[in-house]
Each structure stands twice: as C-alpha cells, then as structure tokens.
Amino acid sequence: MIAFMQNLLGPAWPVVWTLIKIIAIVAPIMGAVAYLTLAERKVIGFMQVRIGPNRVGYFGLLQPIADGLKLLMKEIIIPSAANKTLFLLGPVLAIAPALAAWAVVPFDVDMILADIDAGLLYILAMTSVAVYGVIIAGWASNSKYAFLGSLRSAAQIVSYEIAMGFALVGVLMCAGSLNLGKIVVAQAGGFWQWYWLPLFPLFIVYFISAVAETNRAPFDVAEGESEIVAGFHVEYSGMAFAVFFLAEYANMILVCMLAAIMFLGGWQPLLDVAPFNMIPGFLWLIIKVAFLLFFFLWFRATFPRYRYDQIMRLGWKVFIPITLVWIIVVGGLMQTPLAYLFH
C-alpha cells in the first residue's frame, strides 16, 4: 500500500506521508479534547453528587458532539470597535502552538513525528508562544474585562513558565539529553526508575505550574467569572469561543503528556515484568496521561480560586526558589557516589 502510494506521488510522497501522520496525531487529540470536556462534567458531577450530562446519547456520550454542533451553528459576533483581523487571529494563535507542540511528543519507541534533539526546548518555546493568543484576543476585543483577563493571564503564564522551565532543567540534568525519546529511555526499568522519585519536588512544582500555565482552577483568575465575567474571551461567541476552549483542553492534555514523559516514564510499563510489559507502550502513556488529567478535574472540583497576588507569590517566592535549590542539590549529588539515584 505504502509502496504503491510512493510510486504514485513520487517526490510529493514525503509531504503527503507527513500530512497523514499529522492528521493521525491531531484527529485523536481533538477527539480526546471533546471527551475530556464530557469527562470533566461527569467527574465533577460525581464529586458534587450530581449526575452530570446524561440526555444526549447513552450515559451522555454524545454530549460533546451536540455541544460542538451547537457552537458551530452559532453566529460569530465581532464587536464593532474591535480590531477585526487580530480579533480573528487570537483564537488561531491560541490553538496553533497547542497543536504544534505535539510534533515532538514520543508516543512509543520510534512513534514520533519529528525526532529532534532539542525537543524539550521546542516544547517550552511552543507553550510560551501560546500566550499571544490570549494577549491578542484581550487587546483586540477592545473591552475592559477582556483586557484585564488577558493581562492577568499573560503575567501568570510568564511567571509560571520560569518555574516550569527550571523543573525541566532537573530532568535534562538526569537524562543528559533534550531529546524526549532519550529522556523516556533513560527512565527504563519500572516505577522506581522514573524521575518522579529523585526529582520529587520538581515533579510537584512542574505539575502545579502546569495547572497555572493552562489557566485552570484554582489558578483560573484569567477568566474569573465572578470578577471579570469571563476574562479574555468574553467578547467571543460561537466557533471562535470554541477554539479557545479547544486550545485550553489541548494544552491540558499536552502538559499532562509532558509530565508523563518527563517524570512518569512515558511509554515505559509500570513494572518491567510479564503482565505489565505486554500492554503496548502508547497505552501506558495514555493511562498515565489520563491519571494526571484526573487531577486537573479533581483540583477544579476541590479548591477555591486563588487570589491573584497569592498566585504570584506562589510562583515567584516559593516555586522558583524550590526548583533552584533542588537543581543545585541534584547537581551536587551527581558528583558523589549517590549519583546512581539520578542515573
């Protein structure tokens, strides 16, 4: 089949083959995003002793599709005082980096779109670009609430990016590589070999920063409904709003995927013995990602929203010092006989 297509398309084949691979990555992400919204409503419903959506389809399983259709049909209203081009560019810039970052994610041994050496840096760069969608949307809407929301969100993302980056420095010190595939391979050997153990403080800092970075509860002041209505996307309607929504959930899945790769051994099985290592690698990865995503939903159902100055204090005065100290500790211990802990 592949050989036939190769003959048919000739020199255009690599482009087509890459496009097919991109679709094979993006389409499941979109599906996962849709069903993550359903899972969120179901899980939070369960935690609040409600039923959650159960009208559309069996067990509410068609609810995300109904929501998507509804948003597609709605009119996109552009405020007359808005900057039209930037207003429409905002959602695109929000979702493009969230999807582009998946190019370097290793799903299994050799199951990766672009196996580049600086993969970790690439992901950090892409997630830092994502802030432009929010800033542009807030500014182009020409609305006070949207602008306040975008400023809050931008300051928050820039602050927590530093803690997140430092947490990942610890991982790259241990693995000795920026290549995500090599980082996973370095964690081979089961549960106790994964980096969450030697880098436990960094793992915690990374995960909480990831919650803040994606503007999720309890750090969702960017859209604080009770203070600034809905934040940066208050003027958006219909599909333009839905794209922001998709970007938020795609980012959630992405940061959980990264946490699974960096700290929970990526595609490595829980234990490298018979019943565990018969499950294919990418299934392990999905299990780990789902486990971490559950925490996101759990946090949302449990914690009240942080006040803005406390978020900033947590990022700058708690997380960044913790990561700096632990990086020095790791660097020091790697020169001692204890280095095997950080292999």
Added chain:
Amino acid sequence: MNFNDYVFYVLAAILLFAGLRVITSRNPVLAALHLVLAFFTAAGIWLLLEAEFLAIALVLVYVGAVMVLFLFVVMMLDINLDKLREGFWEALPIALPVGILMTLEMVMILGSKHFGVDRVAAPPPHPAGYSNTAELGRQLYTDYLLPFELASVVLLVAIVAAIALTLRDRKDSKFIDPAEQVKVKRADRIRMVSMPADVEIPAAAETEGKDKA
C-alpha cells in the same frame, strides 16, 4: 534551487515585510506584533542554518518572554503616534543624510566583498549523532567559561540593580503581605464558643454565652 532555497526566500520575504511594518505601522501594538513575527521568522532562518538551539532560544526568550512584557507596556500606554511624528519634517534634513551615511557604512562593511557567500566556507556536514545543543554547552563551559560566567554576573547585577532602583515602599500605602496571609491558621481567626441550647432554667442564665473553648 532546491527546497531549502525556496523556504529561505519565503522566510526572508516575510522577515523583510515584518521588519518594514514594525517601523511603518501606525499602531504601536501592531508594530510590536510584527516584531514578534520578525523574530519568529528569523528563528526559522536560523533553523535552516542548522542552529536549532539558537533558533529555539530566540523564540523562547524573545518571543515568549521579552516581547510579551513589551506588549504589556505598549498596550497599556495611550500613545498618539500623530503627536510623536509632529517634528518629522523639521528633523528630516538632518536625519536623512545621517541615515544615508549609516546605510552606506553598513553596506561597505557587510557588502559581498567581505561577508559574501563565497567568503564564508560552507560548514562541513555533521556526523549523524551530532547535537548542536550539546556542542554549544560544551563550548560555553570549557573554552568560554570565564566570559560566560562574567556575563552572567553582569546580568545578575543588572537584575538586582533594576529591582533595587524601582522597588519603593510607600509609607502611606496599606499594603498586604500574602506570605503573612497564607500562614494564618483557623485558630488565629476563629474562637469556638459553646452556646448551650438549654436556656430555660433561669438559674443557668449566668453561664450562658461564657467561653468554654
């Protein structure tokens, strides 16, 4: 022309366009956004030169952090560009020769005579396992250790100085310290008071409302 050349020309065209829009745009926010586009495109050109670490660092540092803070400031300022350009025609007779002179000097230095493609040897092809990032790190921490450390000390001093210069405590502001606030425990704020419900016996009225906590 092979594929890389096409990519280069497309990126170069976008870069030039973005650069032009940075200085011609009437709206400062649009100018800043075009600068972001220029950085991003320049990173693409660096990728073509196989400098992937520098390219990604450019996006990470300049696009992801510096320009975000820059946009922050620009968005909150209410800049009237017409007012800024008021003295344009008066300054032109002096500015134009200076500008032309600078351009000529740059052309003389950067012209193809010294920096042309034929002047620079083509980089040798790298072996399969070559990592640009690892090589850069090795160079920085061995051959260039002293300059690198000096640069970081200078940056650190600059950071401390910038904070020290701008950090002022206003005596009259009722500022709050979130670090103090989050330390508060329930016992600091709440006093449990036992209020017995059986108040019907008049003799017991004296003990009513007494703090039993």
